[in-house]
Amino acid sequence: MIPELQNTLLGRKRRANEGEGIMNNTFTNRPVTMNENKNLLEIEEHMYILDDVKKPNVFRNMFPYSEIPKIPFNDRTVPHDMPKDIWITDTTFRDGQQSRAPYSTEQIVTIYDYLHRLGGENGLIRASEFFLYSKKDRDAVYKCLEKGYKFPEITSWIRASKEDFKLVKEIGMKETGILVSCSDYHIFMKLKMTRKQAMEHYLSVIKECLEEGISPRCHLEDITRADIYGYVVPFCLELMKLMKEYQIPIKIRACDTMGYGVNYPGAVIPRSVQGIIYALHTHAGVPHELLEWHGHNDFYKAVVNSSTAWLYGCSGVNTSLFGIGERTGNTPLEAMVFEYAQLRGTLDGMDTTVITEMADYYEKEIGYRVPSRTPFVGKNFNVTRAGIHADGLLKNEEIYNIFDTDKLLNRPVLVAVSNTSGLAGIAHWINTYYRLKGDKAVDKKSPLVAEVKKWVDQEYETGRVTAITDGELEKVIKESSKKLNVNLIP
Numbered sequence: 437m438i439p440e441l442q443n444t445l446l447g448r449k450r451r452a453n454e455g456e457g458i459m460n461n462t463f464t465n466r467p468v469t470m471n472e473n474k475n476l477l478e479i480e481e482h483m484y485i486l487d488d489v490k491k492p493n494v495f496r497n498m499f500p501y502s503e504i505p506k507i508p509f510n511d512r513t514v515p516h517d518m519p520k521d522i523w524i525t526d527t528t529f530r531d532g533q534q535s536r537a538p539y540s541t542e543q544i545v546t547i548y549d550y551l552h553r554l555g556g557e558n559g560l561i562r563a564s565e566f567f568l569y570s571k572k573d574r575d576a577v578y579k580c581l582e583k584g585y586k587f588p589e590i591t592s593w594i595r596a597s598k599e600d601f602k603l604v605k606e607i608g609m610k611e612t613g614i615l616v617s618c619s620d621y622h623i624f625m626k627l628k629m630t631r632k633q634a635m636e637h638y639l640s641v642i643k644e645c646l647e648e649g650i651s652p653r654c655h656l657e658d659i660t661r662a663d664i665y666g667y668v669v670p671f672c673l674e675l676m677k678l679m680k681e682y683q684i685p686i687k688i689r690a691c692d693t694m695g696y697g698v699n700y701p702g703a704v705i706p707r708s709v710q711g712i713i714y715a716l717h718t719h720a721g722v723p724h725e726l727l728e729w730h731g732h733n734d735f736y737k738a739v740v741n742s743s744t745a746w747l748y749g750c751s752g753v754n755t756s757l758f759g760i761g762e763r764t765g766n767t768p769l770e771a772m773v774f775e776y777a778q779l780r781g782t783l784d785g786m787d788t789t790v791i792t793e794m795a796d797y798y799e800k801e802i803g804y805r806v807p808s809r810t811p812f813v814g815k816n817f818n819v820t821r822a823g824i825h826a827d828g829l830l831k832n833e834e835i836y837n838i839f840d841t842d843k844l845l846n847r848p849v850l851v852a853v854s855n856t857s858g859l860a861g862i863a864h865w866i867n868t869y870y871r872l873k874g875d876k877a878v879d880k881k882s883p884l885v886a887e888v889k890k891w892v893d894q895e896y897e898t899g900r901v902t903a904i905t906d907g908e909l910e911k912v913i914k915e916s917s918k919k920l921n922v923n924l925i926p
Contacts, residue, residue, distance in 0.1 A: 466480050486670040512702060517714075524752070525728060535760060539576075544580070546797065548564060550790055554773070554794075560587075568592050574607065594614055614642065616657065619662040631667050642678065646684050653686075659693075672716060676722065690729050695737060709741050713749045724751045729752070730754040743779070852865075858880075888916055
């Protein structure tokens with residue numbers, strides 16, 4: 437056994453024994469409950485009490501700072517536990533504003549309208565969280581509330597501070613997120629507290645929230661470096677007690693702040709996404725509908741980890757538009773729309789064409805350029821350049837297009853023009869790019885197509901090796917249309 441882990445376990449056993457007199461009632465009177473999935477009576481064999489360590493446990497065996505983090509395995513697996521209802525939440529106006537220039541009030545309201553349309557009649561974009569610190573953000577909250585939309589629900593985000601909580605009360609929010617850091621990195625090194633002190637501080641703010649009738653959403657920051665059973669589960673058990681006492685929902689957001697989470701079967705906690713969700717649901721008793729995953733993309737795992745969270749018990753996954761967020765960004769909202777459809781076999785009313793509208797809005801009105809090869813939203817995500825692929829597309833686009841992108845995203849498949857395109861390829865590009873159909877469509881016999889082909893051939897005869905860009909083609913087509921006195925192109 438790893439010495440560090442052995443010492444942690446021994447220390448935990450000793451502290452549990454020391455508190456045996458206090459906890460005896462808890463251990464001996466464990467409730468017997470019916471598992472509705474298995475139809476069997478169950479008794480919890482393990483009890484989880486706060487492990488108030490004197491020194492921080494930073495899992496140095498997994499996170500050696502001067503090396504690449506390690507992914508150890510113990511081959512313990514947990515079963516799939518997909519909730520009946522799953523949904524998407526959004527942090528575009530919170531985490532999405534931490535890595536770029538702030539949005540204007542008008543931009544926030546416009547994007548909020550888009551989110552409402554995208555979520556559809558079933559409100560699958562369930563909630564959107566806002567900052568409250570600036571007048572601009574508060575004005576945006578008021579204007580979005582005036583819309584009267586049921587979804588996305590408007591929520592806020594604050595630090596675990598009674599001063600911050602005043603803003604929530606002033607605006608009259610029904611729900612607010614509260615930052616409750618849960619790893620020893622944050623508790624000891626940032627907050628300069630012990631685990632017990634941190635828990636008591638967080639609980640005091642959460643109680644004040646409940647006293648005002650406001651539903652708290654506890655953001656368990658840095659959960660993938662936290663002591664899950666020594667701190668996170670005991671803390672969440674206290675939250676569930678408060679929820680029962682006040683009869684107000686308390687949501688739990690598991691935040692993979694540094695992107696350390698992995699979805700590999702048998703990986704150990706705190707790196708195992710499914711292990712964390714299992715602990716929160718099964719051992720802390722957090723209902724599916726109150727569980728949410730918030731992922732970052734530092735190790736390219738934001739999307740797969742979010743899907744894994746759904747599969748193992750989270751009803752909600754938190755996202756931002758185009759993945760814009762701290763450092764490498766968050767789980768892209770548009771990605772989870774298509775993950776939802778693949779897992780459920782339906783879009784359940786979501787309007788995916790809105791995704792293209794939002795991408796256009798970001799580029800034209802906000803000045804944010806989505807990388808051209810970004811799935812679903814980049815300008816070239818469904819553009820084919822390879823000659824053999826282009827030939828296949830011209831025969832039947834289903835051969836090389838992921839789905840009907842024209843229908844679902846209002847983005848027809850394109851074949852890039854190169855020295856191998858031929859007259860048919862150029863005609864296809866013109867018709868697709870300019871959306872010419874029926875009598876307005878051009879064929880390979882068109883003088884316009886011949887003129888463009890002549891220019892393309894000249895380019896490659898003089899040594900060009902790269903594909904022709906959209907901008908170049910637009911310019912040549914405009915000039916050729918004028919020369920030929922044709923008005924086929926808008």
